[in-house]
Amino acid sequence: MTKIVIIGCGVVGAAIAYELSRVPGLKIVLLDEKVPASGSTKAALGVLMGAISHKTKGRAWKLRQASMERYETLIDELESLTGIHIPFNRQGIVILCFSKEALDKYQN
Ligand SMILES: Cc1cc2nc3c(=O)[nH]c(=O)nc-3n(C[C@H](O)[C@H](O)[C@H](O)COP(=O)(O)OP(=O)(O)OC[C@H]3O[C@@H](n4cnc5c(N)ncnc54)[C@H](O)[C@@H]3O)c2cc1C
Known part of the structure; x- marks a missing residue:
């Protein structure tokens, strides 16, 4: 089992974690010092x-x-x-x- 830690749960970290979660054999941990998606991602217009x-x-x-x-x-x-x-x-x-x-x- 390969362990991967992703730091930062904005849209980029979350998307990387999600895509990697589809790869068998990986254990993924997503860390954020604040509430997930509270950085730029929260401000985005969504376009x-x-x-x-x-x-x-x-x-x-x-x-x-x-x-x-x-x-x-x-x-x-x-x-x-x-x-x-x-x-x-x-x-x-x-x-x-x-x-x-x-x-x-x-x-x-
Ligand atoms: C007003 C505004 C409108 C926008 N509108 C659009 C749009 O319509 N369409 C579009 O495509 N883009 C838009 N953008 C750009 C888009 O929001 C960003 O490109 C995108 O959200 C970046 O995502 P990110 O995951 O890289 O960063 P962030 O969302 O900022 O996530 C980074 C995360 O990392 C965490 N972090 C940072 N340092 C640490 C650390 N040392 N330890 C742990 N966690 C840490 C933060 O707490 C944060 O949650 C907009 C941006 C703004 C400001």
């Missing part, structure tokens, strides 16, 4: 930021793409594991574009 960047290649893009793909199954998975309804919407956010160039960036 999935993957689509904000315009880059579509490179390592960061691949990670972002994998995250967005994972999101497709994650909510259902967490709902069935916890029995808790997780409300979310897929209507996106409003961005005001004050020039044609700004608008073009969002149409690709």
Whole structure:
């Protein structure tokens, strides 16, 4: 049994712990000096930021793409594991574009 300690239970630590919990043979402990999700995670608006960047290649893009793909199954998975309804919407956010160039960036 491999033991893993993750320090910091914001969304990043929690997501790492959750994904690793699906790997057999790992014992995972998640520590936080405060209440879990009381840092930046508590302040977040909850907007999935993957689509904000315009880059579509490179390592960061691949990670972002994998995250967005994972999101497709994650909510259902967490709902069935916890029995808790997780409300979310897929209507996106409003961005005001004050020039044609700004608008073009969002149409690709
Ligand atoms: C106002 C605001 C709005 C935002 N809106 C969005 C958004 O809409 N979409 C988006 O994607 N991102 C958003 N973000 C960014 C997002 O909130 C952060 O990127 C994300 O929450 C970071 O998560 P984290 O787990 O790395 O950090 P945190 O949530 O800060 O978690 C870190 C944890 O580590 C713990 N910790 C720190 N040091 C120690 C230690 N020495 N020992 C034990 N525990 C420790 C802390 O107590 C904390 O719980 C927003 C941020 C802010 C401030």
